[in-house]
Each structure stands twice: as structure tokens, then as C-alpha cells.
Amino acid sequence: MSAYEKPTPRINPDNARFWESAHEGVLRLPRCGDCAAWHWPPGPVCPACFSERIGWEEAQGHGTVSTWTVVHQDWFPAFRADIPYAVAQIELAEGVRLTANIVDCPADELRVGLPVEVVFDRVTETLTLPRFRPHRD
Amino acid sequence: MSEALRDKAAIVGIGASRFGRHLPESQLALATQAFKAALADAGLERSDIDGLSIHIGWPLGVDYDQVAQAFGLEIDFVNQAWAHGRFVTGSLQTAAMAVATGMANVVACVNVLSFTRERDILGGPHDFEGYRETGGTHAETPHYGLTAPAGGAALAMQRYMALYGATSAELAAVPVALRAHARLNPKAVMRKPMSVADHQASRMVVDPLRLFDCCIVSDGAAVVLVAAAERARDLRQRPVFIAGMQGMAAGRNEFIFAPPGLGINQQSGERPDRTAERDLAVYRSADIPREAIQGLYTYDAFSPLVLFVLERFGFCAPGEAAAFVQEGRIGPGGTLPVNTSGGLLSEAHVAGWNSLCEMVRQLRGEAGPGQIADARALQWATTWGDSVILRN
Numbered sequence: 001m002s003a004y005e006k007p008t009p010r011i012n013p014d015n016a017r018f019w020e021s022a023h024e025g026v027l028r029l030p031r032c033g034d035c036a037a038w039h040w041p042p043g044p045v046c047p048a049c050f051s052e053r054i055g056w057e058e059a060q061g062h063g064t065v066s067t068w069t070v071v072h073q074d075w076f077p078a079f080r081a082d083i084p085y086a087v088a089q090i091e092l093a094e095g096v097r098l099t100a101n102i103v104d105c106p107a108d109e110l111r112v113g114l115p116v117e118v119v120f121d122r123v124t125e126t127l128t129l130p131r132f133r134p135h136r137d
Numbered sequence: 138m139s140e141a142l143r144d145k146a147a148i149v150g151i152g153a154s155r156f157g158r159h160l161p162e163s164q165l166a167l168a169t170q171a172f173k174a175a176l177a178d179a180g181l182e183r184s185d186i187d188g189l190s191i192h193i194g195w196p197l198g199v200d201y202d203q204v205a206q207a208f209g210l211e212i213d214f215v216n217q218a219w220a221h222g223r224f225v226t227g228s229l230q231t232a233a234m235a236v237a238t239g240m241a242n243v244v245a246c247v248n249v250l251s252f253t254r255e256r257d258i259l260g261g262p263h264d265f266e267g268y269r270e271t272g273g274t275h276a277e278t279p280h281y282g283l284t285a286p287a288g289g290a291a292l293a294m295q296r297y298m299a300l301y302g303a304t305s306a307e308l309a310a311v312p313v314a315l316r317a318h319a320r321l322n323p324k325a326v327m328r329k330p331m332s333v334a335d336h337q338a339s340r341m342v343v344d345p346l347r348l349f350d351c352c353i354v355s356d357g358a359a360v361v362l363v364a365a366a367e368r369a370r371d372l373r374q375r376p377v378f379i380a381g382m383q384g385m386a387a388g389r390n391e392f393i394f395a396p397p398g399l400g401i402n403q404q405s406g407e408r409p410d411r412t413a414e415r416d417l418a419v420y421r422s423a424d425i426p427r428e429a430i431q432g433l434y435t436y437d438a439f440s441p442l443v444l445f446v447l448e449r450f451g452f453c454a455p456g457e458a459a460a461f462v463q464e465g466r467i468g469p470g471g472t473l474p475v476n477t478s479g480g481l482l483s484e485a486h487v488a489g490w491n492s493l494c495e496m497v498r499q500l501r502g503e504a505g506p507g508q509i510a511d512a513r514a515l516q517w518a519t520t521w522g523d524s525v526i527l528r529n
Contacts, residue, residue: 007262007279012270040403041271047389066400067296070344071282075260079282084344087283089276089292089401097403099278112299129280 004124005078015042017056023128025120027059029094040096061118062135063092068102068110090116090132104133140422146233147369147376148527149243150179150362151494156326156485160356164199164249165207167358172208172247175360180373181243186362188214188241191248192228193221193488197258198249214241221274222286222436223393225489226385226523232363233379233525242364248490249358256354260285274393276402286394287351290439291343293395297441298345300399303459305345309336310459311440311475312349312482314468319479321469321507326355327483350440352481359490361497377500377527380514381423386415386522393521396445396455412451416522423514423526427451430516430526432499432509433473434492437480443467445520469507477507493517500529 011019021028031038032046033053045052068088074080086102088110102110103119116132123129152174154167162170176183189212194200199207201215216231218224225248232244257263267277267284275289297303313333319325331349339348369376392401397413400406420427427450435446444458452473453461467475478484478495485491498504499512509515518524 006282007268009278009280010268010270015270043271066406067292067299069283069288069291069295070341071288072340072344073260073285073287073342075284076262076279076282078262082282085282087278087281087288087292091400097400099272099276099281099283101281112296131281 006123007076007078008127014044018042019127021056022120022130023122023126025128027061027118027130028056029059029092029096030054031057038094038096040098060093063090063116063132065089065102065110065112065114065116066091066097067112070107070110086110088132100129101131102133103131109134140424142233142237142379142382143422143424144378144380145237145366146363146379147366148361148379148497149364149369149372149374149376150175150181151497152176152178152360153324153487153491153494154358156324156355156357156487156491158326158353158355159253164195164251164254165203167251167356168199168204168247168249168360169208171358171360172245175245175362178374179362181362183208183210185243186210186245187212188232188235188244189216190228190232190235190244190246191217192224192246192490193218193248193250196255197251199247204247214244222438222488223385223519223521225436226517226519226525229361229363229493229525230382230384230523233382236363236365242368244363246361246363246490248360248488250486250488251356252354252486253356259354260287272402276392287343287346287439289392290394290441291346293392293399293401293445294345294441296400297444301456301459305347306333306337307459307463308350308440308444309333310462311437311443311467312336314462314465314471315437315476315480315482317468318474318477318507319483321505322478322484325479325484326353327479346439352438352486353483355485357485357487357491359487359494361490361493375501375529377497377529379525380425380528381419381421381526383415383418383422383522383524391521394439394442394445396449396520408455410455416450419516419518419524419526423528425514425526425528429514431512432477432496432515433475434496434515434517435476436489436519437476437482438486440482442520443475446518449520449522450518450524474509477504477509496527500527
């Protein structure tokens with residue numbers, strides 16, 4: 001495997017569980033142990049009730065595109081070969097929105113409201129990026 | 138914001154460096170040009186300056202200690218913001234609060250942006266803020282290739298278009314209007330005529346934003362001198378009073394480049410049907426109603442931000458701004474001219490300070506061919522909810 005040259009996420013004590021879970025092929029999100037609210041991004045307290053009892057639970061992995069863009073600009077040399085590529089915000093069934101790539105989707109099919117499902121892309125020996133693709137069934 | 142600071146501080150001098158792309162001057166050299174011009178404008182000496190309010194520091198700009206050392210100043214009050222465009226308003230407001238409370242006599246707001254010299258900071262691998270664990274402040278997620286402020290503006294505009302049916306050709310009215318303003322301003326970097334067709338033919342950068350929806354990457358400096366109102370009345374220039382202010386909004390319903398409730402990041406997705414009380418505070422603070430505002434000045438790094446600020450402050454209802462900006466309404470001679478020197482989209486990206494200087498020229502009646510007739514009250518306001526009303 002050649003060296004992975006794209007930027008990698010910074011992992012800290014608040015978000016480590018998300019990335020560990022993704023590497024196991026599970027989309028796991030922070031959820032309050034007191035008020036049961038899901039939240040994003042991960043943090044040390046629940047933004048709804050301020051509880052510190054934060055648990056991590058498996059999410060359904062389904063949602064809809066709440067907004068999207070296609071990047072045409074060559075900002076990162078490591079992404080040059082991918083241009084144009086899609087980045088979206090996905091409103092998950094749990095109510096939070098993640099930002100991630102949309103894959104396996106022609107640009108002219110991207111739209112707000114598009115149903116999508118998570119896919120796991122193992123990019124290095126230690127990192128797996130969740131991405132989303134159109135949900136077809 | 139109470140009335141406590143109404144008309145208690147004034148802008149007493151303005152100055153700018155030359156504006157351009159790939160200028161040979163260092164950041165400090167550009168600051169020097171602007172600082173000397175502002176002192177001359179105000180009729181002040183450098184020894185009169187005892188406060189500094191710095192918006193964007195090194196490396197794009199200059200830090201407070203560099204300015205004080207390089208210019209031989211003796212400074213007793215310093216404010217320096219995080220190096221983001223969003224802190225333009227707060228930097229001016231802090232200066233106003235400092236002189237109004239007696240913490241300083243004259244505060245120099247010193248602002249430099251050498252974007253072409255420091256090009257690789259903007260959105261590339263060296264844009265370290267994008268790597269923040271909770272996401273960059275404009276929704277940057279470099280591991281997915283989303284970077285640079287433009288990405289956040291694109292996410293917001295794409296959703297806005299889907300919700301309201303607005304189009305790129307309608308959005309074009311914003312950069313076209315600002316270019317029309319810039320054509321009246323000899324100092325503007327971009328003065329070629331721009332039509333909607335030119336906008337539509339410009340290359341796509343980050344869908345739906347085209348090149349002409351993105352501000353100029355330029356170099357320049359501007360200095361604004363702020364003093365207490367009673368001091369201002371004794372100085373050379375007709376004072377431009379800071380009539381009212383309101384601060385920046387933050388919270389889960391806010392995203393820097395979207396109006397509240399648009400549904401970006403963790404925003405609710407429920408647009409309010411009337412202007413939030415907190416966004417009417419500036420008018421109460423100034424005792425000047427929105428209907429008396431003769432020109433709107435805003436941080437137009439990307440053309441959607443003009444739409445969003447119009448809606449946030451209630452110049453039109455949610456979803457109506459794309460229609461509002463048509464037919465020259467925000468251009469020269471329009472009913473609500475916006476950024477009359479050309480803004481970041483066509484004059485230069487001096488983080489909004491170029492537009493604040495223009496407001497002062499307008500209120501002194503020195504704006505040349507772009508002069509708003511009998512200008513008495515102008516508003517600076519941003520998509521992220523802070524604002525200052527200036528009057529003469």
C-alpha cells in the first residue's frame with residue numbers, strides 16, 4: 001500500500017470512540033445517558049441537558065442529504081486526482097448531521113433529500129472513513 | 138445592547154494602503170502606509186495613539202506587538218482577535234468600548250491582509266484550523282476534502298437554493314452590483330464590467346459558487362482611528378459617530394455562513410418568520426430604525442453572504458433575498474446600496490475595513506461618484522449577527 005497522502009482527522013479523547021468504531025465498521029454516535037439526546041460533534045457534555053454521562057450507541061447508518069457541494073478547486077494536492085468530488089451534510093435518522101463524502105453517485109443525482117447509507121472505506125491500517133452512498137432498495 | 142454607548146465613540150480618521158495583488162510590500166509596510174494616512178486624515182500624531190485593536194494578526198496580517206514596536210508607539214490598551222474575517226465588527230466595537238470607558242484615548246484599528254503573499258494558508262494543507270476535532274469553523278473536514286471558507290458558503294447556498302428555488306443566475310446580481318460600485322472607485326482592484334452572463338461563464342469553484350461569487354484574493358491594509366465623542370468634536374474631520382452596536386451570535390442554531398435555522402451543521406432547519414429580537418437590538422441601540430438606513434455594508438467574502446445578511450436583519454423575509462437583489466436594488470443608485478466601494482468581491486479583501494472606511498467617506502460626503510445623497514445613517518452588519526450603525 002502506498003503512503004496515504006490525504007489529511008487525516010485529528011483524534012482526541014472526545015472523538016476517539018467515533019473513529020475506533022468506524023475502523024470496526026460501525027457508525028457509533030454520542031448519546032446522553034440522562035436525556036437520551038443524540039448529539040454531534042462529540043464533546044464532554046450533552047449540549048441539551050449538560051450531563052456528563054455520555055454514552056456511544058450504534059446509529060442506523062441511514063439518513064438524507066441536507067446539503068451538498070461538488071469541489072472543483074484544487075486546494076489539496078492529494079485530492080487533485082479526485083476532482084470533482086462530492087461532500088455533503090447528511091442528516092442521520094438520529095437527527096444529527098455529519099459531513100462526509102457522497103460516493104457512487106453521479107453529480108446530477110445529488111440533491112437535498114437524497115436518501116443515503118453509510119459505507120466504510122478503510123484508507124490505512126489504522127483509519128477508516130465513513131462515507132455515504134445513495135440508498136437503493 | 139443598551140443605549141449606554143450610543144454616540145459615545147466616533148471614527149476620527151481613516152487610511153488605507155494601496156490595494157492590489159502580488160504587492161511587493163511586507164505586511165508591516167502596508168500597515169505603515171495605512172497608519173500614516175489615517176494619522177494625516179485625523180490630524181493626529183503617532184504619540185496620540187494609546188490603543189491598538191488588531192483584527193487579523195500574523196501571518197496574514199500584523200500582530201499588536203509588531204505594530205507597536207515598528208511604529209515606536211507607547212500603547213496602554215490592546216485587543217487582538219482570532220485571525221478570521223468574522224472578528225471585524227468585534228474589533229471595532231472593542232475599540233469603541235475602550236474609548237467610551239476611558240481605557241484608551243485613541244485606538245488604532247490596524248488591519249492588514251497579505252493574501253497573495255501567504256496564499257498557501259487559505260484552505261490548503263497549511264490551513265491548520267480546518268483540522269479542529271469538532272470541525273473547522275466553516276464546516277471544514279479536510280479528511281473528506283472539504284476545506285476553505287468557500288466550502289461552508291457553498292453548503293449554505295446549495296441548501297438555500299433547494300429550499301427557495303433561488304438560482305445561480307439570481308445570485309449573480311450580487312457580484313454584478315458590487316462590480317458596478319467598484320467601477321466608480323479608482324482604488325478598486327477589479328473594475329472590468331461584469332454581466333450576469335460573465336458570472337454564469339465563470340468557472341465553478343465549489344458548487345454552486347462560481348469564481349465570481351468568491352472575493353478577491355488581494356493585499357492591502359486599512360486603519361480606522363476611534364476616539365471618544367467629545368475628543369472627536371475637537372479634531373480635524375467631521376466625526377462619524379458609532380450610534381449603535383450589537384454583538385456576534387453563537388450557538389447550535391448558528392453557522393457562520395448561514396442565517397439562523399437554515400439547517401447547516403446542527404442548526405434547527407426552522408427559519409424564523411420574523412426578525413429575531415436580538416437582531417433588532419442594533420436599531421434600538423442607535424435609536425435609528427431600519428427604514429432610515431441608507432446603505433448596508435457587509436462582509437461579502439462570498440456572494441451568498443449578502444443574501445443572508447439581508448434576511449437576517451429583516452430587509453426582506455426568509456427566502457426573498459435572491460429576488461430582493463434584482464434590478465439594481467443594491468447597486469449604485471439603488472434603494473439599498475450595498476458595499477458602495479465594491480466590497481471584498483470587487484474592491485479588495487481588507488476584511489471589511491475597506492468597507493468601513495467607505496462608510497466614513499460616505500458620511501463625510503467624500504465618496505465621489507458613488508456618494509449616497511445626503512447620507513446620514515449607514516449600517517455595517519454581518520451574516521453572523523453583529524452590527525454597527527454609523528451616523529454623522
